[in-house]
Amino acid sequence: MTKLFPIATAVSLGIFMLNACSVENADDSIVLPESMTNEMDGKNPEAAADTEYTLEQLEFFNNYDYLDFYYINSQTELGDYEEYYQKATGESFADVKYMYSKMSDSYTTYYDPEYFQTLNYWLSYSPSAMGIGAEVVKEDSLLVVSQVYPKAPAEVAGLKAGDIVVSVDSLEISSVELFDRLVTSEVGDIVTLQILRDSVEKEISVTINNYIMPTVFLNIEDSIPMITITEFSDTTVSDSGTYGEFLQALEKTSGAKATIIDLQQNGGGSTEQCLNIASEFLPKNDTILITLSTEVDTTGGPEYYKQLIDTVAWYNATDGVAKDRYIVVLADDRTGSCSEMLMAALSANKKSPVVGTTTYGKGIGQYYLLTYAYGYARITAMKMFDKNFDTYHKVGFLPDYAIADRDSAIAKAVELAKKRKAKRTAGYGTEDLGRFPDKPLLKQGFASNSFPREKGAFKIIKSPKLR
Numbered sequence: 001m002t003k004l005f006p007i008a009t010a011v012s013l014g015i016f017m018l019n020a021c022s023v024e025n026a027d028d029s030i031v032l033p034e035s036m037t038n039e040m041d042g043k044n045p046e047a048a049a050d051t052e053y054t055l056e057q058l059e060f061f062n063n064y065d066y067l068d069f070y071y072i073n074s075q076t077e078l079g080d081y082e083e084y085y086q087k088a089t090g091e092s093f094a095d096v097k098y099m100y101s102k103m104s105d106s107y108t109t110y111y112d113p114e115y116f117q118t119l120n121y122w123l124s125y126s127p128s129a130m131g132i133g134a135e136v137v138k139e140d141s142l143l144v145v146s147q148v149y150p151k152a153p154a155e156v157a158g159l160k161a162g163d164i165v166v167s168v169d170s171l172e173i174s175s176v177e178l179f180d181r182l183v184t185s186e187v188g189d190i191v192t193l194q195i196l197r198d199s200v201e202k203e204i205s206v207t208i209n210n211y212i213m214p215t216v217f218l219n220i221e222d223s224i225p226m227i228t229i230t231e232f233s234d235t236t237v238s239d240s241g242t243y244g245e246f247l248q249a250l251e252k253t254s255g256a257k258a259t260i261i262d263l264q265q266n267g268g269g270s271t272e273q274c275l276n277i278a279s280e281f282l283p284k285n286d287t288i289l290i291t292l293s294t295e296v297d298t299t300g301g302p303e304y305y306k307q308l309i310d311t312v313a314w315y316n317a318t319d320g321v322a323k324d325r326y327i328v329v330l331a332d333d334r335t336g337s338c339s340e341m342l343m344a345a346l347s348a349n350k351k352s353p354v355v356g357t358t359t360y361g362k363g364i365g366q367y368y369l370l371t372y373a374y375g376y377a378r379i380t381a382m383k384m385f386d387k388n389f390d391t392y393h394k395v396g397f398l399p400d401y402a403i404a405d406r407d408s409a410i411a412k413a414v415e416l417a418k419k420r421k422a423k424r425t426a427g428y429g430t431e432d433l434g435r436f437p438d439k440p441l442l443k444q445g446f447a448s449n450s451f452p453r454e455k456g457a458f459k460i461i462k463s464p465k466l467r
Contacts, residue, residue: 055373056092062372063096063110067103069296069307070367070381077103093375100377104437107366111376119368119376129213132183132191132206134159136176143179145195146219150237152211157204164196183208212237216245218252221260221410224417225253226330228262232269232277232338242269243276250280250321258326258417261346264356264406268337271365271382278345280320281327287387288314288345291365294381313387326420327352328413331397332404336360343397344386351423353400355413361433363393394436395429 053061071077093112100110111119133152136143145163148155167173168182169192183191189208194201215236217228227249229242238244253259268274278288295308327346331339331354340359346352365382385391400422403409416422 056095059093059371059373059375060096060099063099063377065305066369066371066377066379067099067108069305070294070369070379071103071105071108072292072294072309072364072381072383073103073105093373096375105364105380106437107364107378108380109378110371111378113374116374116376128210130184130187130210131208132157132159133211134183136165136179138176141174143173143176147217149211149214153206153209157206159193159195159204159206160197162197163202165193166196166201167194168192170194214245215242216249218249222414222418224258224260224414225249225256226260226262226410226413227253229266229277229339231266232271232273234270234273242273246277247280247321254321256325258328258420259322260328260330260410260413260417261342261352262330262410263335263339263343264330264332264409265334266336266339267334267360268339268362271338271341274338274342275314278342279316281322281325281346282316282320282349283323284316284319286316286349288316288349289341290314290385290387290389292383292385293365294367326417328416328422329354329356330409330413331356331359331399333357333360333396335397337362337365340392340397341384344384344392347397347424348386348388348390353416353422353424354397354426355401355403355409355416356399357402357404358398358429358433359392359396361392361394361396361429361435363391364436390428392428394432396433398426398429400424400426 093110096110097112100108132154133149134145134154135147137146138144143165145159145161145165148159148161165173165179168179171182173179173182183206185191185208187209190205191208193204193206195204196202213230213236215230215233217230219226219228227246229246232242234241236242236245238248240247275288282288290311290313293310293312295310297306297308300306327350329343329346329352331343335343335356336359340362343352343354343359347354363384364380365384366378367381369377369379371377383391383393401409401412401416403412
């Protein structure tokens with residue numbers, strides 16, 4: 001379904017990498033698909049004991065190369081490899097972590113093998129939840145089902161949006177809070193809903209289970225469609241990820257002349273997903289975004305690898321489904337990264353007004369690189385610009401209508417969407433928001449032990465896909 005085309009094509013090594021745009025740091029939780037493989041000069045981690053180096057030393061070498069080849073900020077931050085190799089013990093992953101701490105960019109981070117499963121799942125899947133997967137709202141004195149999540153237990157059982165909930169397990173209910181408590185239980189428990197559908201009473205039994213949360217939600221606010229995107233994920237309830245969910249929301253509102261795009265609290269996610277969503281708002285050949293990214297020149301062989309900076313302008317290959325819609329954007333200080341990429345496309349091309357507060361200001365992206373020891377290197381390797389080559393990095397998007405209260409912001413967005421006249425004039429911020437330090441976070445020496453190493457002697461292990 002991808003419809004984007006770069007004007008310039010980047011070099012690709014065809015190894016395992018994820019490109020990410022998120023303001024969140026991945027930490028604990030999850031389970032990993034057991035399908036990753038890894039090679040380096042024909043060796044693997046299990047074979048490390050047969051070499052003259054330990055696994056930890058090989059991991060250290062590999063990560064230095066990653067920083068050397070992919071880190072897009074000043075290479076002077078990394079320094080000469082001798083500074084590290086002759087002072088590091090190479091006896092633990094702590095040396096690798098310290099090397100990353102020397103980088104001024106706080107998003108450039110090393111995750112040792114302990115976090116591999118957690119991070120790999122986090123990069124690939126939208127959040128899961130436990131319950132029935134349905135929401136209700138109070139309309140007059142009635143509790144009406146407003147949403148049933150795709151593939152969730154409620155949908156499997158036959159519950160539909162518009163059903164009126166009379167009771168849960170024979171208990172009459174009159175509040176959303178009570179409904180939420182009664183349908184939250186243990187996996188495998190069954191709750192019985194008494195409902196009215198088209199004035200006919202029905203009983204529906206739903207089995208509590210885990211389900212994947214949607215990432216796109218459609219609501220109608222005073223006749224205006226509001227599409228809320230909570231994150232940009234490759235694996236969601238739709239086979240096409242968040243983009244697929246978004247297309248469904250556009251289809252359901254195909255006659256709308258105006259739409260509110262709610263990006264509040266959306267910290268980013270998959271770059272490919274947000275670029276494809278942005279394309280649906282623009283005519284054919286409009287430039288969506290310009291990216292500067294690092295690649296590796298491999299023409300000279302491993303001993304002569306060097307960093308390349310590639311400039312790519314992403315443009316629309318076909319007319320977008322919503323190219324003629326008037327768009328209003330809701331944003332706040334947690335709207336960042338991929339969300340700001342979408343905003344850059346809307347702002348520069350459609351002059352879509354923004355309601356809310358100044359955004360996060362993250363105009364950089366990261367490669368997630370699989371390492372020799374099955375860890376992850378997260379390295380800032382991309383910078384984003386709008387079609388005019390202007391950047392919002394560090395300063396964010398200023399709102400055209402500064403409103404901190406969410407309900408008031410939605411009301412203003414509805415007002416603008418009904419009139420369809422306001423244009424964006426606020427632009428980007430002028431003051432650094434202070435979220436990206438200019439100096440390394442840590443200054444201290446390595447242990448004194450040293451070991452020899454020949455720079456460029458090991459192959460790059462990389463893994464591509466935009467996240």
